[in-house]
Amino acid sequence: MLGRRALLAAGAAAVAAPAVAQSIVSDVADVSQPVMLDDRIARGYRRDVLIRWGDRVAFDAPAWNPEVPTAQGAASQFAWDARVVALVQPPPAADGVPRLVLVATHARIDPVMAFPAERPMPELEQGMVGASLVNLEFLGGRWVVVDGGFQARRLTATTLCRIAGPAAGHARLRTDADPAGMAARGLLRAEGGCATPWGTVLLAEGDATAELAAWRGGIANEANRFGWLVELDPLNPTAVPAKRTALGRFPKDSVAVARTADGRPVVYLTEARADGFLYRFIAARAPDGATAEANGALLDEGSLAVAQVEGATLRWRDLPATAEALIEARAAAEAVGATPFDRPAGLAVHADGRLFLACRGTPQRSARTDALNPRPINSFGHVVELMPANGDHAAETASGAVLILGGDPHQPGATARYGAGTQVWLAAPAVLELDRAGRLLIGTAQSGLQRSTGIADGIFLCGTRPGASRGVLNLLYAAPRAAAIGGIRLTPDGATLVAAVRTPGAEPGASFTRPATRWPSFQPGEPPRSTVIAIAREAGGPIGG
Numbered sequence: 030m031l032g033r034r035a036l037l038a039a040g041a042a043a044v045a046a047p048a049v050a051q052s053i054v055s056d057v058a059d060v061s062q063p064v065m066l067d068d069r070i071a072r073g074y075r076r077d078v079l080i081r082w083g084d085r086v087a088f089d090a091p092a093w094n095p096e097v098p099t100a101q102g103a104a105s106q107f108a109w110d111a112r113v114v115a116l117v118q119p120p121p122a123a124d125g126v127p128r129l130v131l132v133a134t135h136a137r138i139d140p141v142m143a144f145p146a147e148r149p150m151p152e153l154e155q156g157m158v159g160a161s162l163v164n165l166e167f168l169g170g171r172w173v174v175v176d177g178g179f180q181a182r183r184l185t186a187t188t189l190c191r192i193a194g195p196a197a198g199h200a201r202l203r204t205d206a207d208p209a210g211m212a213a214r215g216l217l218r219a220e221g222g223c224a225t226p227w228g229t230v231l232l233a234e235g236d237a238t239a240e241l242a243a244w245r246g247g248i249a250n251e252a253n254r255f256g257w258l259v260e261l262d263p264l265n266p267t268a269v270p271a272k273r274t275a276l277g278r279f280p281k282d283s284v285a286v287a288r289t290a291d292g293r294p295v296v297y298l299t300e301a302r303a304d305g306f307l308y309r310f311i312a313a314r315a316p317d318g319a320t321a322e323a324n325g326a327l328l329d330e331g332s333l334a335v336a337q338v339e340g341a342t343l344r345w346r347d348l349p350a351t352a353e354a355l356i357e358a359r360a361a362a363e364a365v366g367a368t369p370f371d372r373p374a375g376l377a378v379h380a381d382g383r384l385f386l387a388c389r390g391t392p393q394r395s396a397r398t399d400a401l402n403p404r405p406i407n408s409f410g411h412v413v414e415l416m417p418a419n420g421d422h423a424a425e426t427a428s429g430a431v432l433i434l435g436g437d438p439h440q441p442g443a444t445a446r447y448g449a450g451t452q453v454w455l456a457a458p459a460v461l462e463l464d465r466a467g468r469l470l471i472g473t474a475q476s477g478l479q480r481s482t483g484i485a486d487g488i489f490l491c492g493t494r495p496g497a498s499r500g501v502l503n504l505l506y507a508a509p510r511a512a513a514i515g516g517i518r519l520t521p522d523g524a525t526l527v528a529a530v531r532t533p534g535a536e537p538g539a540s541f542t543r544p545a546t547r548w549p550s551f552q553p554g555e556p557p558r559s560t561v562i563a564i565a566r567e568a569g570g571p572i573g574g
Contacts, residue, residue: 052450054468054492056566056574057503059453062484066546068530069485069507075567076506078549079131079165079527080107080174082558086161088177095541095556096145103156104185107163108135109143111529111559112460113516114222115230116165117263119180127167129520130180130263132230133529133561134160134219142535142544142556151244155186158240159216160232162263172525172563182266186215186244189269190259194329196274196352201253213254213272217241220301221283221375221460221516224263225294228321232259232270233281235301253356256280258298260328262321273328276310277348277358283460285376287384289423291315294327297376297384303391304369306362307336309345311423335362341400343415343427368399371407375461377469379493382420384427385469386413387458390435401429404444408478409435409456412471414493432469433458433491433500437482448492448500455489455502456482462517462526468573469493471502472514472528477537479511486513488528488564490573505572506564509548511536515559523571526564533557 052058060069070076080086083093083106090105115132122128138154141147164178175181190213192202202210218235225231237255245251258276262268282301288294292315298308313330317323333355334345346365348354354361371394375387388402390410398405401413412432418424436445437454445454459474469491475482485507492498508514508530515529534544534557544557566572 052501052503053498054501054573055490055503057490057505059504060487060507062453062487062504062507064479064483064485064510065507066510067548068509068512070564071505073567074505074564077171077563077565079172079561079563080163081549081560082107082109082111084174085176086163086181086183088181098144098150098153100152100156103153105183107133107161108157108159109139109532109559110135110137111161111515111531111561112136112221113518113527113529113561114232115224115263116518116520116527117224117228117230118521119264129165129172131163131165131527131561132160132222132224132261132263133163133516134222134232136218136220136235139532139535141540142532143541145541147540147542149243155215155244156183158186158219159184159188160219160261171565172520172527180264180266184216184261184270186217186240188216189214190216191269191271192254192274193271193326194274195350196278196355199352199356201250201356204248204250204254215255216259216270217255218280219259220281223284223286225286226288227294227316227319227324227327228262228264229324230261230263231284231286231296232261233284233298234259235282236280253278258284258296258328265321268321274352274355275329275331275333277308277333277355279308279358282374283376285378285384287378287382287422290419290421291423293423295422296328297378299370299373299376299386300359303372303393305373306359306367307370307373307386308358308362309334309336309422333358335365335367337366338368338399338401338429341429343401343429345425369397369402370413371402371404371410374459375472377461377463379463379467382417382422383493384415384417385432385461385463385493386415387461387471388413389457389459389474401431403431404434409445410458411435412458412461412469412491432493433502446500447502448498451500451502453489453502453504454484455487456484457486460514460516462519464519464573465523465571466573467493470517470519470526472517474513474515476513479536485509488514488517488526509533509557510546511539512548519572524565524569526572527561528564529559529561531559533559
C-alpha cells in the first residue's frame with residue numbers, strides 16, 4: 030500500500046506561474062483562479078496525495094471497485110465526502126519516526142455521484158458517512174499513510190456512541206431500542222471538528238434531518254439523539270465515542286477549543302444554518318493532565334452561551350441550565366436574543382486570544398445588518414475577528430471587526446474588501462487554520478455558486494496583524510472543478526498543510542457517469558474522488574515561508 034501511494038504522490042498538481050511579485054504576507058505567488066479540470070499549486074510548492082475515496086482504512090477493507098460497491102467496502106474504506114478535522118500526535122516511538130493520526134469526517138453522500146445506479150442505496154450510504162482515522166508516518170521527506178495502522182478505523186451511521194452529560198437519560202432521548210436514553214447508534218452529518226489539549230478529538234454533528242427520514246423514519250425521539258458534539262479518543266481504537274449533551278443540540282458546522290485565564294476549556298461552536306448562531310461552552314473545571322483517560326467527563330459540566338451583537342461588541346448570553354434547553358438549544362438561543370451570522374462556518378483561535386470566524390454568506394439577511402454582518406445581501410461571505418475582553422475567553426464581551434469581505438472587488442458596486450495589494454479574491458470562506466506566524470489559512474466552499482463566480486475554490490493565506498499585510502490574500506492552491514476545500518490542518522512543525530479536496534466534479538447536472546472532472550486520476554471511467562492532500566515547500570520550512 031505504501032508503494033502504491035508513493036506512486037500517487039508523484040502525480041503532483043499543475044504548478045502555476047507567479048502572477049505577482051513577492052507578497053508582503055508570504056512567499057506564495059498567487060496561482061490562477063479560473064475553474065479548471067485539474068488542481069494547481071503555487072510555484073515552489075508540491076502537492077502529494079495521502080488518501081482518496083475508496084482507499085483502505087480498516088485492515089479488512091476490500092479493494093475499491095466503484096462499479097460494484099459493497100456494504101463491507103462502504104464501511105471500511107475512505108468515504109465519498111471528506112473534511113480534515115484533526116492531526117493528533119501520538120507519544121514518540123523508540124524509532125524516532127514522526128507519526129500522526131489523521132481524523133477526517135464524512136458528512137454526506139450524493140447517490141447520483143457516488144453510485145453507478147445513480148440512485149439512493151441506504152445500506153451503502155450508512156457505511157459512507159461518519160469519520161475515518163488513519164495513521165501517518167514521515168518517511169523519505171514526505172507524510173505517507175500507514176496501511177493497517179493501529180489506530181486506523183471507521184466510524185459510521187451504525188457506530189455505538191455513549192450519551193453523556195445533563196441530557197443523558199432524558200425522556201426525550203429514549204427510544205424502544207434504548208429505553209434508558211444512554212446510547213445512540215451512529216455518527217450522522219459529522220462536519221467540522223478539532224483536537225483538544227487533553228488528547229481527544231471533537232466531532233460536530235450537523236443537520237441529519239434527511240438521513241434520519243431516509244434511514245430511521247418513524248422512530249420516536251430518534252432525531253433528538255443527533256446534532257450533538259461527539260468526543261472521541263483517537264489513540265484508543267476500543268474507546269466508545271461520547272455525545273456531550275452539555276454543549277447543546279443544534280446542527281453544528283465547526284468547533285474550536287480555547288481556554289480561560291484560569292485554565293478551563295472553552296469550546297466555540299457554529300450553527301450550520303444560513304442564519305446560524307455562534308455558541309460558547311465553558312467547562313466547570315480545568316483538565317486533569319493531558320490524557321483522554323483522565324478527562325473522560327471534562328465536557329459534561331459547564332455553561333453554554335450564545336453570541337449577541339451590539340454595535341461592534343459581541344456579548345455572551347447564557348442559556349438556561351436545563352436538559353430541555355440543551356435539547357432545543359436553537360429555541361433557547363432565540364429566546365435570549367441571539368444574533369444570526371451569515372452562515373457561520375470555520376473557526377480558529379490565535380495564541381493571543383483572538384477568535385476568527387468564517388461566514389460563508391447568505392443572500393437572505395435583508396435589513397438585519399450589524400457591524401459584524403454588514404451586508405444585506407452577502408452572497409460571497411466574510412471573515413470576522415473577535416478579541417475577548419482582557420484576552421480572557423471567559424469574558425462576557427468581545428470586540429469585533431470584519432477582517433475581509435468576500436467577492437470580486439472589480440465588479441460595479443462591489444462591497445468586497447481586502448488588504449491593499451491583494452490580486453485575488455474569494456467567495457464562501459468555510460474552513461480556517463492559523464500558522465505560527467499568525468497568518469490565517471482560509472479554505473473556500475462555494476457549492477453551486479462556482480458557476481456564477483467562475484473561480485475555483487482554494488486555500489488562501491491571509492495577513493491578520495495590524496499594518497500593511499492585514500487582510501492581504503495569497504492563493505496557495507486552487508482545487509479542480511466543483512471541488513471544495515474540506516478542512517485545513519498544519520503538522521506540528523508547520524511544514525506540511527493537510528487538507529481535503531472534497532466532492533470534485535459534483536456540480537448541478539453531473540453524475541457518476543458524467544462528472545464535471547475525473548480528478549485526481551483522470552482515468553477513463555473512473556469517477557472523481559474526494560482526496561486528502563499534503564502541501565509542502567519544495568525547499569522545506571514552514572508553509573508561507
